[in-house]
Structure formats: structure tokens, C-alpha cells
Amino acid sequence: MKNKHSFILLFIAMISLYFTSTAYPASESVFASYKYTMGDNDTKNDAKRICFIEAKRLAIEKAGTYIESSTEVKNFQLTRDEIRTFAGAIVKVDIASEEIKFVGETQIILMTVKADVDIDSFRERVKQIKSDRELEKKVVDQQRQLQGMEDKLKNLQQKLTTKNLDEVITLRKERTEAFGKMDELEKVKYEIKSKSKAAVDNVELGMTREEVIKFAGKPRSTTATDLNYGNVWVIIEYGVVSCIVKAEVFGKWASCHAYRQFSSYAVIK
Numbered sequence: 001m002k003n004k005h006s007f008i009l010l011f012i013a014m015i016s017l018y019f020t021s022t023a024y025p026a027s028e029s030v031f032a033s034y035k036y037t038m039g040d041n042d043t044k045n046d047a048k049r050i051c052f053i054e055a056k057r058l059a060i061e062k063a064g065t066y067i068e069s070s071t072e073v074k075n076f077q078l079t080r081d082e083i084r085t086f087a088g089a090i091v092k093v094d095i096a097s098e099e100i101k102f103v104g105e106t107q108i109i110l111m112t113v114k115a116d117v118d119i120d121s122f123r124e125r126v127k128q129i130k131s132d133r134e135l136e137k138k139v140v141d142q143q144r145q146l147q148g149m150e151d152k153l154k155n156l157q158q159k160l161t162t163k164n165l166d167e168v169i170t171l172r173k174e175r176t177e178a179f180g181k182m183d184e185l186e187k188v189k190y191e192i193k194s195k196s197k198a199a200v201d202n203v204e205l206g207m208t209r210e211e212v213i214k215f216a217g218k219p220r221s222t223t224a225t226d227l228n229y230g231n232v233w234v235i236i237e238y239g240v241v242s243c244i245v246k247a248e249v250f251g252k253w254a255s256c257h258a259y260r261q262f263s264s265y266a267v268i269k
Helices: 002-022 045-071 071-075 080-090 120-132 133-159 164-201 209-216 256-262
Strands: 026-036 094-101 105-119 226-230 232-239 240-246
Touching: 026 045, 026 256, 045 094, 045 105, 045 133, 080 120, 105 232, 120 133, 133 164, 133 209, 209 232, 226 240, 232 256, 240 256
Parallel strands: none
Antiparallel strands: 026 105, 094 105, 226 232, 232 240
16 A cells, blocks of 8 residues: 555656656747738838837747746746846747738738747856846847837837828838838847857967957957957967856956866856
8 A cells, every 4th residue: 555655656746747847848939920001101121021020029028928937047037027128139030921912902911920949048148148247238228229119110100191291201211210220229139149159269279369359359348368259258368368268257267277177167168
């Protein structure tokens, strides 16, 4: 009887472990769709961009909900607003399908987008961002500005139903400027990500400080000797590159030897 009771408890524990480990897979593809009805004052390209912005917003909301459900991220103690902000900055959204059709004389754009969410990757990127206060502020400010531009575009679209030609011309100009501002903000996001990659890919041990800047570009910040490229720091010792470490551990140890001895996982090169 005792053995039978023990077996039942073991079975329940195994079932619980199974559902705990499979409830939230490590990665998930999130899809979102949006239907945009073109107005008389819309160009096809602008209508597609607006449709993508709205579909992307829905995808990021779904991605944020999925990320919130992850036990790993719950343990990381992020607020809901932080998750939404970092999801917007980190999660890449692509068009999965797009269709333009007529309903009577009206053109309708149907668009579905896809966002691939990797919890481990998301958690690691957030750790890197939050370890660099300057980078975190830049990411948060950028997302706030992007949200502001999206709200402005939505407001402009509502106003573009007007029949007043002079007002239409003014609103179209404002919309073009808003799109341009969004492109600049997206470019900043790309630069934040690419700085680290350029440093890791192009910098070799033994390079001088001048050679690092030549091959990896201008650093985001510096100390008297070391160079920061977003998520990584290039450590210069005796005039040459001695190691490259993750930004989250930079400053904890005085030398590359110490980094390798006490925090080898954070040493990239």
C-alpha cells in the first residue's frame, strides 16, 4: 500500500513537471493581422505602411503577453510596461502575407505579420540593456518617440478624410514627415544592435585602439582606455585589445585575466 501510494505521488510529480516544462516553450511564433481600407487621400505605399504599423502593434502586444507568461521573465521581475517597451525594441516583426483586393470600388489591404519570440534571447538582451544605463535610456526614449509617431499617424489618417484640398496637402506633408521620423528612429534601433556585432566580428585581440575604431567605428562611450559598442566593451591593455566582454559585467574586474578567471561566460574574445 505504501509503495502504491509512493508510486501515485511520483506519477503526479512527473505529470506536474511535464506540464510546467512544456507550458511555455522556449520560443514562439506570434501572428497578427490587420485590415486597412484605403481612403481617397491615401497612396498605396502609405496605406501599406500604416497597415504594417497597426499589424505590428498587435503582434508586439501578443508577444508581450506571451513573454509575461514566461516563468523565466517573471523571475526577472520586469513590469508590464517594461516588457512592452523591450518587446518593441527587441522583437523583430516581418510581413508573413499581404493581399490587396477590391470591395466595390474600395481597395482593402489585408496584412498578416509574424514575430518570432525567443524567451532566452529576450531575457539576455534585456539584461544587456539594463546593465548599461545610457543604452537603457536610449532604448526607452526611442520606443516612447516611436509610439508618439504612431499615434500621430493614426490621428493624421482620421483627419485625411477631409475633402478640403489645401488641408489634404498639408496633412499629406505632415504624414510624410512622420514616416521620415519613424525611419530615423528605426535606424537608431538598428545601429544599437549592429554596434555590438561590428565590434565582435571585426575586432581581434592585439589590435590597437586606433585600429578598433577604424574597423568597428566610433564607440558609443569610452573610459581612459576601453571602448564601448552597445552590449560589449573592448578592453585595451598595454596599448592593444586584450579581451572583449559583455557590458553587464564591465567594471567588476580590473583586467582581462580577472574577467577570464572569475567570469569566463562573459568574455566574448
